[in-house]
Amino acid sequence: MSDTTTPAYLKDSAQILTQAGFATSQTWYHGTASGLLDAIMEQGLIQSGDKEYNLKAKQTMTTIGSSFKENKDPVFLTQSKELAYYWAVKTCESRNKYFANDEQPLVLAINLPAELNTTINPDVGAAGMLLAGSDDYLEVLSKIYQDNGLVAPQVDPMTADRMEYLAALGMAYSKQNIAADLLEVVKP
Numbered sequence: 290m291s292d293t294t295t296p297a298y299l300k301d302s303a304q305i306l307t308q309a310g311f312a313t314s315q316t317w318y319h320g321t322a323s324g325l326l327d328a329i330m331e332q333g334l335i336q337s338g339d340k341e342y343n344l345k346a347k348q349t350m351t352t353i354g355s356s357f358k359e360n361k362d363p364v365f366l367t368q369s370k371e372l373a374y375y376w377a378v379k380t381c382e383s384r385n386k387y388f389a390n391d392e393q394p395l396v397l398a399i400n401l402p403a404e405l406n407t408t409i410n411p412d413v414g415a416a417g418m419l420l421a422g423s424d425d426y427l428e429v430l431s432k433i434y435q436d437n438g439l440v441a442p443q444v445d446p447m448t449a450d451r452m453e454y455l456a457a458l459g460m461a462y463s464k465q466n467i468a469a470d471l472l473e474v475v476k477p
Contacts, residue, residue: 298477299370299396302433306369308440310456315406317366317399317461318475320377322384322392326474329397334364334467363462366409370396370475372459375429396475399467411455412462416446430458 305312319334367373377394384392401409418424431441442457454460 295371295374296477299374299475301370302437306433306437306439310442310453311368311372311459313368313409313455315401315403317368317401317409318370318373319364319366319397319399320373320375320380321395321397322377322381323395324384324388324390324392325380326395330469330472333469333472334397334399334463336363336464336466363464364467365412366399366461366463367459368455368461369433369459370398371433372430373397375426398473398475399471400473401467401471405463405465405467405471408465409461409463411451411453412458412460413449413451413454414462415454415458415460416449419444419446 302311321329365376367376373396374394377396381392381394384390418426434441442453444453444457
């Protein structure tokens, strides 16, 4: 498991986490890599947004003779800066490995107007991650619960209510692009 020690200024679980899960508001968070920041601040958060990574993957698959179908992934969000940081670290690991860069993890705050806030959905696509049972996200999530004196959720992907993915696991998405003027880098 990679080092996903969250910097103190991003630790927000004590304020938003209860045994019922993570509270939501009109502020959401997105973890990303520093190499994507200029494009994000110009274009906003767009579905399947890492064009450079997708192009490299397509070129690699074509080179080895395989087909490549680019999926249109939604914009992934969470209500916690801590969880967004986890995803930022993962994004950096992928990009740094693929492009031999030294990008740093960043967390973006997204302040949505009420009408856009209603378009945020629980990410039930995470069921695949839970079924696999080996993803270190669940370990990090469990530690966050334990650090707050709470019992980590045991979400059964086969029977879970879709809202458990949002509340208990902190996983959400938007099928709409999010304009750059709604974004802000979270800083110490």
